[in-house]
Amino acid sequence: MPRWLTDHGIAVVSPVLLVAGWEWASATGVLREALFPRPTTVARHLGQLVTDGTLERHTATTLVRIAWAFAVSAVLGVATGLAMGSWRRLREALDPVFAVVYPIPSVLFLPLVSFLVPAGEVAVVITTAVTSFFLVALTTMHGVRQIDPLVVEAATHYGARGWRLFTAVLLPGALPSVFTGLRLGLGYALIVVIAVEIVAAGRGLGAFLWLSWQVLKVEDMYAAFLVVAVLGAALSYGLAALRARLLPWVQDVAER
Amino acid sequence: METSPSKVVVRDVGVTFPGHGRTVVALDGISLDVAPGEFLCVVGPSGSGKSTLLRVVAGLVRPDRGQVRIAADRPGTPATAMVFQEHALLPWRTVLDNVTFGLENRGVGRAEREARAREMLAMVGLTRFARLYPHQLSGGMKQRVGIARALANDPEVLLMDEPLASLDAQTRTIMQEELLRIWATLGKTVVYVTHSLEEALLLGDRIVLLTARPGRVSQVFPVELGRPRGLEVRGSPAYGVLLEKIWSELREEVLRAMDEDRGGAGPRAAST
Numbered sequence: 017m018p019r020w021l022t023d024h025g026i027a028v029v030s031p032v033l034l035v036a037g038w039e040w041a042s043a044t045g046v047l048r049e050a051l052f053p054r055p056t057t058v059a060r061h062l063g064q065l066v067t068d069g070t071l072e073r074h075t076a077t078t079l080v081r082i083a084w085a086f087a088v089s090a091v092l093g094v095a096t097g098l099a100m101g102s103w104r105r106l107r108e109a110l111d112p113v114f115a116v117v118y119p120i121p122s123v124l125f126l127p128l129v130s131f132l133v134p135a136g137e138v139a140v141v142i143t144t145a146v147t148s149f150f151l152v153a154l155t156t157m158h159g160v161r162q163i164d165p166l167v168v169e170a171a172t173h174y175g176a177r178g179w180r181l182f183t184a185v186l187l188p189g190a191l192p193s194v195f196t197g198l199r200l201g202l203g204y205a206l207i208v209v210i211a212v213e214i215v216a217a218g219r220g221l222g223a224f225l226w227l228s229w230q231v232l233k234v235e236d237m238y239a240a241f242l243v244v245a246v247l248g249a250a251l252s253y254g255l256a257a258l259r260a261r262l263l264p265w266v267q268d269v270a271e272r
Numbered sequence: 273m274e275t276s277p278s279k280v281v282v283r284d285v286g287v288t289f290p291g292h293g294r295t296v297v298a299l300d301g302i303s304l305d306v307a308p309g310e311f312l313c314v315v316g317p318s319g320s321g322k323s324t325l326l327r328v329v330a331g332l333v334r335p336d337r338g339q340v341r342i343a344a345d346r347p348g349t350p351a352t353a354m355v356f357q358e359h360a361l362l363p364w365r366t367v368l369d370n371v372t373f374g375l376e377n378r379g380v381g382r383a384e385r386e387a388r389a390r391e392m393l394a395m396v397g398l399t400r401f402a403r404l405y406p407h408q409l410s411g412g413m414k415q416r417v418g419i420a421r422a423l424a425n426d427p428e429v430l431l432m433d434e435p436l437a438s439l440d441a442q443t444r445t446i447m448q449e450e451l452l453r454i455w456a457t458l459g460k461t462v463v464y465v466t467h468s469l470e471e472a473l474l475l476g477d478r479i480v481l482l483t484a485r486p487g488r489v490s491q492v493f494p495v496e497l498g499r500p501r502g503l504e505v506r507g508s509p510a511y512g513v514l515l516e517k518i519w520s521e522l523r524e525e526v527l528r529a530m531d532e533d534r535g536g537a538g539p540r541a542a543s544t
């Protein structure tokens with residue numbers, strides 16, 4: 017048996033077993049097939065949705081929203097986090113604000129946002145970006161704060177001051193945390209955009225999923241489920257791979 | 273103040289740190305002279321302010337009183353370069369880029385700084401590891417990088433803060449021999465903080481003994497064991513005599529420091 021399989025075989029076996037069990041349960045009537053169609057049925061249906069372009073349209077809509085929201089929250093979040101991490105005064109000023117605003121479920125910002133900008137794409141994007149922004153900013157700030165003070169002292173001793181200290185020490189030192197924040201932020205952007213689409217949009221995977229449920233087109237619903245799940249996993253692994261590529265100096269937890 | 277040929281002059285330096293509700297006197301009126309090319313070792317019990325003294329000389333800690341002067345006659349090179357106890361390398365820079373860091377900050381061109389870095393890496397035996405990151409190196413190799421980083425800056429004075437303390441015994445012994453070789457090659461003035469008397473006797477021209485907190489100079493011992501010196505010096509009678517002599521003094525300070533940590537008058541105070 018190849019080594020990869022002995023090491024990670026369980027990660028393949030468990031989902032396969034789950035799907036097989038579901039197939040069996042739906043086929044034998046343990047689960048009501050009208051509500052829990054067999055995975056093979058869902059797969060066939062998914063094929064149709066892909067062919068007729070329905071899924072592509074909704075997925076594209078959702079992805080564009082996520083991309084915008086993520087871009088906005090990443091840029092503003094990293095900048096805010098770096099500033100808060102490097103500048104104590106700012107951190108002290110913003111900490112209480114963050115503490116109060118951060119735990120609010122993001123969908124609740126939608127009414128507020130809709131007072132500020134016309135309802136529509138911009139409102140959806142801003143609402144989606146809010147939680148990601150806080151996640152990215154807080155994680156980035158902690159990234160700056162957890163840099164070994166001895167490393168900062170050594171860098172200062174060897175002549176890194178001011179802007180140079182920031183670009184050569186604080187910024188690279190915070191990058192691993194920045195990536196963690198971006199990964200979390202991207203994951204939350206997906207969650208929130210689906211939620212916002214359910215309550216406030218006619219298009220997108222969330223809207224499609226919700227509509228499918230309301231009219232009990234369960235095959236559509238499960239197909240959308242699957243796409244959302246795969247999307248989430250792909251985005252998360254994509255960022256992890258990017259991090260490994262861009263930050264070769266970060267040691268794996270296993271190596272510590 | 274007298275005119276002296278000393279490389280480093282420390283005069284009446286005092287440092288206090290704000291502690292928990294009370295101030296801690298780390299250094300109390302320290303005066304020292306280090307001759308050009310001298311290898312000066314500083315020993316003392318934990319908390320005697322050895323590291324603080326080094327940081328004052330490095331300009332990383334500003335003394336509350338007194339002054340430090342370093343004779344610098346070559347423009348463009350820093351007065352001091354420090355080798356830190358826990359190596360303190362930048363994890364996101366390769367070995368080579370860590371060694372060039374100080375030069376880069378001073379605006380030395382790429383070709384020149386890399387040439388100098390490679391020269392120093394060759395001296396510490398790390399030529400083949402220039403492209404690795406610190407986390408890929410062993411503890412001893414990291415400390416070699418720390419030494420190369422300091423030397424690449426060609427400082428007037430090399431400061432070393434217990435550089436071998438975190439290494440295993442065998443690696444430490446090998447590094448001690450390497451240090452002697454490098455020092456003999458470059459002829460740098462060195463101020464070397466250690467808690468190991470054996471190390472100080474092997475490396476130093478003189479040994480400065482600091483008292484328990486607050487740190488003062490207790491005594492200065494010349495180490496007249498000849499040069500070049502190697503591990504075999506540990507077998508000589510003079511070594512044993514000197515070790516015994518300094519240890520009896522250091523022992524008193526260590527016991528005093530332990531009492532201090534227990535909040536003054538403990539049973540130890542009665543027994544000594």
